[in-house]
Amino acid sequence: MTSTYAVLSEGLEKRFGEVHALRGLDLAIAEGTVCGLLGPNGAGKTTAVRVLTTLLRPDAGSARIAGHDLVREPDAVRRAIGVTGQFASVDGDLTGRENLRLFAKLRRAPKAHARADDLLDRFELTEAAGRLASTYSGGMRRRLDLAASLITRPAVLFLDEPTTGLDPASRNQIWQAVRDLAADGTTVLLTTQYLEEADQLADDIALLDEGRVAHSGSPATLKALIGSYAEVVVAHADAMPQAAVVLDQLTGGEPHFDHERHAVGSVTTDPTLTLPRLVRELDAAGVPLLDASLRPPSLDDVFLRLTDSPTDRKDLVA
Amino acid sequence: MSALAYDTTAMLGRQLQRVRHNPGLLILTQTMPITMLLFFGYVFGSALAMPGAEYRSFLVPGLLVATAANGIMTGMFEAARDSHRGVMDRFRTLPMSRAAVPLGQAASDLVLTTAGMVPLLLVGLAVGWRIEGTAAEAVAAVALLMLFRFAMTWIGILLGLASQSEEAAGQLGGATFILPLLSNAYIPTDNLPGWLRTAAEWNPISAVTTAVRDLFGNAPVPEGAAWPVAHPVAGSLAWCAVLIAVFLPLAVRRYATGGR
Numbered sequence: 211m212t213s214t215y216a217v218l219s220e221g222l223e224k225r226f227g228e229v230h231a232l233r234g235l236d237l238a239i240a241e242g243t244v245c246g247l248l249g250p251n252g253a254g255k256t257t258a259v260r261v262l263t264t265l266l267r268p269d270a271g272s273a274r275i276a277g278h279d280l281v282r283e284p285d286a287v288r289r290a291i292g293v294t295g296q297f298a299s300v301d302g303d304l305t306g307r308e309n310l311r312l313f314a315k316l317r318r319a320p321k322a323h324a325r326a327d328d329l330l331d332r333f334e335l336t337e338a339a340g341r342l343a344s345t346y347s348g349g350m351r352r353r354l355d356l357a358a359s360l361i362t363r364p365a366v367l368f369l370d371e372p373t374t375g376l377d378p379a380s381r382n383q384i385w386q387a388v389r390d391l392a393a394d395g396t397t398v399l400l401t402t403q404y405l406e407e408a409d410q411l412a413d414d415i416a417l418l419d420e421g422r423v424a425h426s427g428s429p430a431t432l433k434a435l436i437g438s439y440a441e442v443v444v445a446h447a448d449a450m451p452q453a454a455v456v457l458d459q460l461t462g463g464e465p466h467f468d469h470e471r472h473a474v475g476s477v478t479t480d481p482t483l484t485l486p487r488l489v490r491e492l493d494a495a496g497v498p499l500l501d502a503s504l505r506p507p508s509l510d511d512v513f514l515r516l517t518d519s520p521t522d523r524k525d526l527v528a
Numbered sequence: 529m530s531a532l533a534y535d536t537t538a539m540l541g542r543q544l545q546r547v548r549h550n551p552g553l554l555i556l557t558q559t560m561p562i563t564m565l566l567f568f569g570y571v572f573g574s575a576l577a578m579p580g581a582e583y584r585s586f587l588v589p590g591l592l593v594a595t596a597a598n599g600i601m602t603g604m605f606e607a608a609r610d611s612h613r614g615v616m617d618r619f620r621t622l623p624m625s626r627a628a629v630p631l632g633q634a635a636s637d638l639v640l641t642t643a644g645m646v647p648l649l650l651v652g653l654a655v656g657w658r659i660e661g662t663a664a665e666a667v668a669a670v671a672l673l674m675l676f677r678f679a680m681t682w683i684g685i686l687l688g689l690a691s692q693s694e695e696a697a698g699q700l701g702g703a704t705f706i707l708p709l710l711s712n713a714y715i716p717t718d719n720l721p722g723w724l725r726t727a728a729e730w731n732p733i734s735a736v737t738t739a740v741r742d743l744f745g746n747a748p749v750p751e752g753a754a755w756p757v758a759h760p761v762a763g764s765l766a767w768c769a770v771l772i773a774v775f776l777p778l779a780v781r782r783y784a785t786g787g788r
């Protein structure tokens with residue numbers, strides 16, 4: 211059974227002095243799947259990746275990566291993984307080509323130089339290959355980093371916030387690379403702060419909250435669980451309470467007020483609530499509507515709903 | 529080739545590439561002693577009891593050793609630069625020999641600084657310094673300088689890995705210029721007050737400087753000095769052995785655990 215999981219962790223704990231960054235992290239990632247570890251800043255995503263990639267020693271708990279024990283066989287784990295950390299982990303004092311050739315040698319890749327050139331080509335870095343990596347743009351450095359993680363095909367690839375801070379074009383390139391790898395059968399664990407990214411790439415999402423998995427499941431079940439966010443913009447502030455009353459009747463969710471934009475919103479899990487119905491009901495109630503939308507909730511909403519209120523958590527996670 | 533030797537060679541290549549892209553520190557640390565030779569040799573030399581030419585012969589070995597002692601500073605800069613940048617994380621997630629990163633750094637440093645001795649020796653020859661011993665002794669002097677540089681580099685690597693930031697390493701590293709001032713590298717220690725003389729003679733730089741002067745035949749071993757200076761070759765080898773035995777394993781360990 212265990213051999214079908216590329217990553218299997220139980221009760222991983224990590225403290226930094228007073229800060230309890232991981233409080234019993236349980237993960238089970240099936241071979242050949244993409245797992246999105248979704249969480250806000252400070253949730254413990256980077257700590258989880260650093261523990262699972264042998265950079266940090268866990269204080270408690272155990273994990274097997276590609277069948278190897280994390281603590282007892284770190285070198286076997288290192289042979290099986292590729293890692294792209296949250297911050298650049300290439301040598302800025304070397305050129306892009308020199309970086310990849312060095313890592314290829316250290317990985318004992320056959321034909322190290324040819325392999326480096328292949329990867330430069332694949333990640334559209336050939337033109338910049340002779341420049342120092344410290345002169346690269348954020349997107350180029352990310353691509354070089356990813357290329358460095360793929361010198362020999364890893365059984366498990368770890369990506370820590372691979373697209374944070376990137377422009378849409380670079381983001382799409384990284385997404386495409388992840389999709390290609392997944393199609394090739396590589397297991398991927400990627401962390402992200404964006405629900406959309408997890409939704410786009412992941413077969414399974416684990417919601418990380420304060421160092422433990424608060425919820426996990428497929429994007430579809432997660433979305434069904436958290437519903438959508440209905441938001442209406444009204445013509446003037448006086449109409450906001452009225453809009454809130456109608457929204458409350460339709461969604462039953464707690465209303466959020468944005469006084470600057472004259473906007474009222476709330477989360478709904480009612481699948482029969484559609485945009486036309488929302489507009490009709492508000493119009494019938496005489497609300498001066500300027501704009502209305504029904505979209506996936508923000509990560510904040512997700513967390514509010516899935517982790518903050520104890521009753522909700524029991525209902526939803528059970 | 530063993531995994532360690534292979535990885536160390538790869539890391540040695542990396543260090544040499546880095547210096548090729550950014551030779552500033554190397555050039556500075558190798559041209560500084562030439563400037564000092566000309567300044568000290570002609571400015572101080574005229575104020576000392578020793579005749580100028582004799583002082584310059586005395587000074588060349590001192591500057592060679594002081595330059596070797598800069599290994600602390602260079603080792604700190606390089607190790608701190610690595611450990612406070614992300615590339616160290618990549619090395620630590622590779623299935624490579626743990627000791628290869630610091631070993632590669634120390635090895636490339638040795639290659640570069642051995643080559644870097646040549647200009648200083650040439651300027652030394654131009655200002656009157658000569659090899660006055662046998663060829664075998666001269667080779668031994670160069671070998672001793674290399675061994676001392678290697679030992680100093682490991683102190684630097686450990687301090688650099690343990691440093692809080694690149695800036696902190698830079699400041700502490702810069703402060704190591706006083707170490708040769710508290711030795712017989714630039715001036716004889718005979719006339720120093722008792723306690724200061726004892727401190728200077730127990731400075732490893734003094735033992736190595738005395739040994740190098742002795743091996744090049746530039747100055748006799750001073751009488752009545754502390755043991756490492758009175759027996760300079762044995763004293764130097766003992767100092768290097770102790771420093772390497774202490775700092776190399778500590779630095780390798782520090783690298784492998786990365787303070788995790």
Ligand SMILES: Nc1ncnc2c1ncn2[C@@H]1O[C@H](COP(=O)(O)OP(=O)(O)O)[C@@H](O)[C@H]1O
Nearest residue numbers: 226229231249250251252253254255256257258
């Ligand atoms: N080296 C460290 N020393 C002290 N605290 C740390 C360290 N690394 C992370 N933390 C703390 O652990 C918690 C989780 O951090 P992190 O794993 O970086 O979260 P994320 O990647 O999800 O933003 C945060 O409170 C952070 O401040």
Ligand SMILES: [Mg+2]
Nearest residue numbers: 255256257296
């Ligand atoms: Mg992070």
